[in-house]
Amino acid sequence: MSEKIRILRYIEGKTFPDNDEIVIEEPLKLTISYKNISRTIYIMRTPIDDKELAIGFLFTQGIIKKLEDVEDVIQDKNSITVILRNPFSFERELLVNSSCGICGNPTLVKILSRKFDIKVNRDILMQIPKKMINLQKIFLETGGLHAAGIFDSNGNPIFIEEDVGRHNAVDKAIGKLLLSNMDSSNLILQVSGRVGYEIAEKAAIVGFPIISAISAPTTSAVELCDFVGISLVGFVRGNKLNIYTHPERII
Template sequence: MRFSLSRSLPGISAHDEGRAEITRTLPEEVPVAVVYDGTTHAVMMASPGDIADFAYGFALTEGVIDSLDQIEGFEEQCHEAGIEARFWLREDRQEALAARRRFMAGPVGCGLCGIDSLEQANRALPHVGDMSLRLAHREVARATDDLRAAQPLHAKTGATHAAGFLVPGQGIIAVREDIGRHNALDKLIGAMARQGISAADGAFVLTSRLSLELVQKCAMAGCPVLIAVSAPTAHALRLAEGAGITVVAFAREGGFDIYSHPERITSEVTDVA
């Protein structure tokens, strides 16, 4: 069986003028179990699309794998209760898997549910120190508008997040959507890895606030710039500063704030095809 991304359901719209029967298109969410060598590692609520991208991205950002050649097999199994993303890993990844194991069943709003220790919440991150990437002011200012134009599920439901990849001079070349902001970024990272697109060559653009989990995923993927429509947390900024990541927030209506490593954002105009 396959799950639909959305469903039209009846409701009642209530206003000062009265009530009226309506039909709304609403996003679906299903449990997605990520399984490694027969053992469930995590269960996340997610939109039931691009599951392989999500699973690959999750494996990379959680440190279960460092590269795709450490995966010996993958399959997606749909059940009445949800979806299983099943991996078979190289034998040498078992120790890393045990170190990062988490058992989660819960809300998409929390990216740290069920981790084993406080130390894992503040784990050391790779340093994204390459300062060669440059993004022009104009393409950063329009990034979230361009991302919104590439969100068909949000256009239908008004209730999903998205993550996009912005390449200087090319615009946003890849987008993934999900009910959860963490899931959307994992889907994007997985899709890029499977297509051989280097995260070092551009910026992640997000339709959400920036919390530490998103900075962690950005660092694990090796992306030097995060652009978000909303605010960062103070802890996320401390983490980004230490990891060498440029954080751009409140990117909307033609303006934005830069909070760390501003040298990657220039005032020069780069034409975007």
């Protein structure tokens, strides 16, 4: 989703008017409802795949445990209401910023260490970022979006999602995975930027064995991935990559 605006472009000492495609960022009003109880959150996001964003967000925040917890989803422009079958508790901030997601939230998710059988060739991991960027339709028009992709162990793309927010893109991809009733235990989560604690936490909750990123991880992301058994790979660029945790899966 983008819109064209007039700009002044400066190239090699020359200034001239031109058109540019700018990514649209709008607030999504997300209302969580159970009987006569409701809570509203505003998420700054790219206005595509709002249902997937809502489902993925509620799942990674522990508000729903499975897709069956959702009774109905009612959508309108820039507004979505998720009606739940069971009571819920939600104590996070009402505004979720597109750039920092749920940063600052003190609640820690208790996750048991998992064991995964997947093994992935490092050459496959190095090919995934190029595959993903070629499938980022809006990014190719604007250059202004993050992406999250879910790939199989052979590097084949399953879902690619885009958003101005890194966390939103991950939630959208997770939402699609849940709505498709797919198992995450043999899949790779690829992200277009850095990996902070929140993205590692989302991956751990869903059960991804491998996170691959174009940029760097944070120390807290490394610690979490090490604890829960996720292979964390960063700086995947060209013919290089760094393996931060559980290298036994990267062959």
